[in-house]
Amino acid sequence: MTTARRAPVRNSPHEERVQFLNTIAILLGCKGSISCALPDGRRPDVLRFDQSSRLLFLGEAKDAESPQCHETAVRFQRYLQWFAAHVMGESRVGIVAVCFGRERDGPGWLRLLNWLSIECSLPCAGKSLCAFGPGLYMAWSLHRVAACLPFHVWRSRNLLSTDFRIPRHERLSGLAASSRMRRLI
Numbered sequence: 001m002t003t004a005r006r007a008p009v010r011n012s013p014h015e016e017r018v019q020f021l022n023t024i025a026i027l028l029g030c031k032g033s034i035s036c037a038l039p040d041g042r043r044p045d046v047l048r049f050d051q052s053s054r055l056l057f058l059g060e061a062k063d064a065e066s067p068q069c070h071e072t073a074v075r076f077q078r079y080l081q082w083f084a085a086h087v088m089g090e091s092r093v094g095i096v097a098v099c100f101g102r103e104r105d106g107p108g109w110l111r112l113l114n115w116l117s118i119e120c121s122l123p124c125a126g127k128s129l130c131a132f133g134p135g136l137y138m139a140w141s142l143h144r145v146a147a148c149l150p151f152h153v154w155r156s157r158n159l160l161s162t163d164f165r166i167p168r169h170e171r172l173s174g175l176a177a178s179s180r181m182r183r184l185i
Contacts, residue, residue, distance in 0.1 A: 013063045013101055013135070014061050014062070014063040015061075017045075017061030017062070017063070017099040017100070017101070017136070018045045018046060018059075018061040018099075020061075020099055020132070020136065021045060021046040021059030021060075021097055021099050022048070022059070024057075024059070024097065025046055025048040025057040025059060026048070028050070028057060028095070029050040029052075029053060029055060030048035030050045030055055030056075031048070031050065032048060032049045032050065032051060033047070033048050034049060038078070038079065038082045039082065040078055040082075042075065042078060042079070044059065044060055044079050045059055045060050045061045046058070046059030046097075053093065054089075054091055054092045054093060055092075055093045055094070055095070056083065056086050056087070056092070056093070056094040057094070057095050057097070058079060058083050058094065058095070058096050058097070059096075059098070059099065060076065060079075060097070060099070061098075061099045061100075062098060062099065062100040062101075062105075062109075063100075063101060066105055067105055067108030067109045067111065067112045073112060073116070076112065076116055077116050077119060077120065079096075080096065080116050080117065080119075080120040080122060081120050083120075083122070084120045084121060084122045084143075087122060087123075087143045087144060087145065088145060089145075091145075092144065092145070093142070093143070094142070094143045095140055095141070095142050095143070096141050096143070097138055097139070097140040098112075098113065098139045098140070099137070099138045100137050100138075100139075101135045101136070101137070102135075102137075103131065103137055105137070106129045106137055106139055107129070109129075109139035110127060110128075110139045110141075113127060113139055113140075113141045114127065114141070117141060117143065122143045123143060123145060124141050124142070124143055125142045125143060125144050126141070126142040127139070127140065127141040127142065128140060
């Protein structure tokens, strides 16, 4: 008697990107997961934290949505308003990441993250686009209160652990990107 082999179940592109963001968050040290919804009832795809470094990671996986979608921008703005409340606390750090499948959408996602950061008064310490392979791209931004202080104040308060000057649209490989994010934290 022969047994039929089952083909492995393949996740949707969205679910694969959620798993990828979750892995990035864990590699950055965010081992704790926040499973509850935000105050407005919404929940980002990935919401993890590292209590010792006070790092919060908020990730969104996109498949069909584009950075030009108004509903996506409104939802993201609500996430970032809540996220800003965390980052504005003393010695707290946050990373916002969007994982998507079309390379051409990268500059748009980075512009959206930048615009929403300004709208939510979130000081941005660094941002970049990363290509991890065909159909797997990520735009991310790093936020910390020290980013809104002048450079001489960072240095005098020992808040600067590395150089935050990142070229605007620098492209990094996957390993270099996670290494750069970890150093910025």
